Amino acid sequence: MAKLNMVKALNLALLQEMERDEDVLILGEDVGVDGGVFRVTEDLHRKFGSKRVIDSPLAEAAIIGAGVGMALYGLKPVCEIQFSGFAFQCFHQIENHVARYRMRSQGRFHVPMVIRMPYGGGVRALEHHSESEEQFYAHIPGLKMVIPSAPRNARALLVSAIRDPDPVIFFEHKGLYHAAKEDVPDEIETLPIGRAQVVREGRDLTLIAYGAMVRLAREAADTLAEEDGAECEVIDLLTVAPLDRDTLVASVQKTGRAVIVHEAPRSFGPGAEIATSIMDGAFLSLEAPIARVTSWDVPFPGFAREKGNVPDVARVLSAARATLEF
Amino acid sequence: MPRTVLEPRFQVEHLSILDSDGNLDSSLDPEIPSAELKRLYRAMLLGRRLDERMIRLQRQGRIGTFAPIKGQEASQVGAAATLRRTDWMVPSFRETAAMLLRGWPIEKLLLLFAGYLEGGQPDESQNDLPITIPVATQLPHAVGLAYAAQYRGDDAVVMAFCGDGATSEGDFHEAVNFAGVWHVPAVFVVQNNQWAISVPLKKQTHSRTIAQKALAYGIPGLQVDGNDVLAVYAACHEAVERARGGDGPTLIECVTYRLGVHTTADDPTKYRTAEEVEAWERKDPLTRFTAYLKKKRLLEEGLEDEVDKEIAAAVQRFEALGAAEPLTMFEHVYAELPAHLKAQREQLAGALGNGATPPAGDDDQASPPMRGQRTTRR
Ligand SMILES: Cc1ncc(C[n+]2csc(CCOP(=O)(O)OP(=O)(O)O)c2C)c(N)n1
Numbered sequence: 001m002a003k004l005n006m007v008k009a010l011n012l013a014l015l016q017e018m019e020r021d022e023d024v025l026i027l028g029e030d031v032g033v034d035g036g037v038f039r040v041t042e043d044l045h046r047k048f049g050s051k052r053v054i055d056s057p058l059a060e061a062a063i064i065g066a067g068v069g070m071a072l073y074g075l076k077p078v079c080e081i082q083f084s085g086f087a088f089q090c091f092h093q094i095e096n097h098v099a100r101y102r103m104r105s106q107g108r109f110h111v112p113m114v115i116r117m118p119y120g121g122g123v124r125a126l127e128h129h130s131e132s133e134e135q136f137y138a139h140i141p142g143l144k145m146v147i148p149s150a151p152r153n154a155r156a157l158l159v160s161a162i163r164d165p166d167p168v169i170f171f172e173h174k175g176l177y178h179a180a181k182e183d184v185p186d187e188i189e190t191l192p193i194g195r196a197q198v199v200r201e202g203r204d205l206t207l208i209a210y211g212a213m214v215r216l217a218r219e220a221a222d223t224l225a226e227e228d229g230a231e232c233e234v235i236d237l238l239t240v241a242p243l244d245r246d247t248l249v250a251s252v253q254k255t256g257r258a259v260i261v262h263e264a265p266r267s268f269g270p271g272a273e274i275a276t277s278i279m280d281g282a283f284l285s286l287e288a289p290i291a292r293v294t295s296w297d298v299p300f301p302g303f304a305r306e307k308g309n310v311p312d313v314a315r316v317l318s319a320a321r322a323t324l325e326f
Numbered sequence: 327m328p329r330t331v332l333e334p335r336f337q338v339e340h341l342s343i344l345d346s347d348g349n350l351d352s353s354l355d356p357e358i359p360s361a362e363l364k365r366l367y368r369a370m371l372l373g374r375r376l377d378e379r380m381i382r383l384q385r386q387g388r389i390g391t392f393a394p395i396k397g398q399e400a401s402q403v404g405a406a407a408t409l410r411r412t413d414w415m416v417p418s419f420r421e422t423a424a425m426l427l428r429g430w431p432i433e434k435l436l437l438l439f440a441g442y443l444e445g446g447q448p449d450e451s452q453n454d455l456p457i458t459i460p461v462a463t464q465l466p467h468a469v470g471l472a473y474a475a476q477y478r479g480d481d482a483v484v485m486a487f488c489g490d491g492a493t494s495e496g497d498f499h500e501a502v503n504f505a506g507v508w509h510v511p512a513v514f515v516v517q518n519n520q521w522a523i524s525v526p527l528k529k530q531t532h533s534r535t536i537a538q539k540a541l542a543y544g545i546p547g548l549q550v551d552g553n554d555v556l557a558v559y560a561a562c563h564e565a566v567e568r569a570r571g572g573d574g575p576t577l578i579e580c581v582t583y584r585l586g587v588h589t590t591a592d593d594p595t596k597y598r599t600a601e602e603v604e605a606w607e608r609k610d611p612l613t614r615f616t617a618y619l620k621k622k623r624l625l626e627e628g629l630e631d632e633v634d635k636e637i638a639a640a641v642q643r644f645e646a647l648g649a650a651e652p653l654t655m656f657e658h659v660y661a662e663l664p665a666h667l668k669a670q671r672e673q674l675a676g677a678l679g680n681g682a683t684p685p686a687g688d689d690d691q692a693s694p695p696m697r698g699q700r701t702t703r704r
């Protein structure tokens with residue numbers, strides 16, 4: 001058991017899976033000698049050499065395309081895209097191939113690869129270094145979309161992602177890398193992909209979040225308990241797709257109210273799918289319209305204006321109060 | 327059937343005019359007028375001093391991450407100086423000195439790196455694109471601009487910049503190929519500074535030069551000493567005039583070196599040696615050009631102070647600007663603000679003013695349903 005931040009926790013997952021399984025290898029820009037621009041792959045190059053920790057040329061399409069080939073052959077590449085804003089350079093490989101080989105080859109081939117990328121804002125970064133793009137991947141049939149919220153679940157989910165027989169897009173929020181330390185057990189842990197967690201129980205309102213937004217939901221829940229006497233249930237999705245509808249529906253059947261918080265822009269974002277799933281499963285329990293607190297439908301406005309764009313606790317609180325008072 | 331040679335062996339040339347002590351190879355003297363030499367020098371010096379100032383501003387938290395240019399001043403200035411004001415410049419993200427030469431005000435550059443998109447707005451009189459961060463993606467834009475100039479019958483030339491790492495991206499190859507097929511007036515300037523963050527050139531390409539990549543696409547490619555401003559100027563001048571004359575695109579590889587960090591978030595000691603950096607410091611483009619100008623008696627007294635004052639004044643103007651108004655983030659999304667964005671802007675205005683509790687439902691919903699008020703007919 002050691003207290004680790006998310007960077008170190010992810011590094012531990014990679015290290016242990018590479019020790020355990022020779023088919024696991026790492027591929028990406030600056031992942032080797034430099035240990036990754038966020039240091040998630042630190043030291044792995046020294047331990048496993050440049051055949052297993054590959055500093056690739058600067059070409060996202062070929063990183064993912066070559067990863068597909070390795071995976072078709074039976075290896076388990078963990079590809080790093082340096083920032084999620086640069087994954088559009090390999091989006092065709094992901095949509096055209098990563099997501100489809102199982103189907104196209106009718107099960108003869110599959111692509112057990114993991115594509116890790118830092119995402120998210122609030123870190124005083126420039127354009128393409130601050131966006132949240134999970135909706136694009138969540139929308140593609142054949143992909144799984146995982147977003148941890150803290151060091152321990154990040155480690156466990158990355159291990160599960162590597163072992164998963166299907167391709168997993170694994171988003172790591174830049175603002176969480178160094179945000180907090182948590183006890184992470186030495187023994188390998190996994191967490192089921194496709195399962196959300198109720199991280200706080202409550203009967204009055206369900207707050208649904210993932211990634212960096214979980215902290216906001218929890219803080220809002222604390223405030224609502226203190227100031228309003230309202231007990232919120234907080235759900236950390238952990239996997240965006242496939243969505244754990246059962247957990248969401250069960251919660252809203254109990255609370256009758258839901259507020260969804262995500263950092264991606266609103267329109268056609270994950271919140272729309274989450275809200276519809278709740279409506280499908282818990283329509284008769286609903287006491288108020290389901291609310292979404294999200295970034296606005298604008299391209300990244302520069303970090304000088306970012307605070308007005310990315311959801312904050314105040315916005316979660318006012319949406320929650322309006323929902324409770326409805 | 328015999329095997330026959332289709333192409334004679336490709337040749338790749340390297341051009342160097344000033345050696346590292348500032349001695350001129352007079353047979354290659356591009357005979358740049360004195361006033362132009364002074365303009366080049368001033369731009370390089372301004373680029374260097376601003377870079378140093380920006381690093382301090384970044385360390386103080388007054389601007390965010392940016393990509394310093396130290397060591398690459400000759401490549402940028404020598405290239406951009408061969409353009410006319412009406413020509414187009416398409417930068418990547420490490421062309422501060424070239425941008426200054428092209429007329430970008432210092433405070434706009436500071437604003438951009440302080441997170442204000444206003445800093446990326448070119449003046450109406452400027453044919454310059456704002457910086458592009460996704461590597462190599464700006465290069466096809468240059469081809470399109472050049473095609474459009476030709477289409478309109480303008481004699482404009484388009485100069486696009488990228489780094490050595492960028493030559494691994496598909497967009498680079500697609501752009502150079504298009505430029506060749508369309509025979510457009512474009513000049514690609516590759517600042518080969520030996521590194522793409524931590525990845526050295528030898529892991530980036532198995533080719534001996536970047537210039538030779540042009541040959542595969544049927545366009546001229548030339549390698550120049552990128553720390554020799556005269557060589558860069560001569561090569562780019564030739565390429566720009568060739569483009570303007572209707573003789574198609576060129577790729578120029580400037581062999582240079584990033585003397586500083588990749589960005590202010592980078593630690594180069596993890597991947598390169600101090601000896602390597604020191605060896606390149608001895609080839610510093612600014613020292614070399616200073617030595618040359620000194621011999622020609624063209625160095626201006628007090629220029630450093632003048633440049634520093636210009637920077638200080640710009641920093642002052644930059645700091646006098648108030649905090650960003652968040653509501654303006656809705657202004658340039660579309661030509662006209664659609665209804666849903668109007669609602670979102672109002673919502674943000676309410677949140678900023680600690681306005682009334684929003685209606686239940688999405689926080690941009692204009693007129694929410696009231697409880698018990700069913701509006702459908704059964
Ligand atoms: C498409 C894309 N991938 C990754 C990055 C992250 N990144 C920024 S600069 C850089 C290296 C660029 O190297 P090079 O083209 O040689 O230019 P230099 O930084 O040396 O000027 C990388 C990988 C990016 N900006 N865009």
Ligand SMILES: [Mg+2]
Pocket residue numbers: 489490491517518519520521522523
């Ligand atoms: Mg480079």
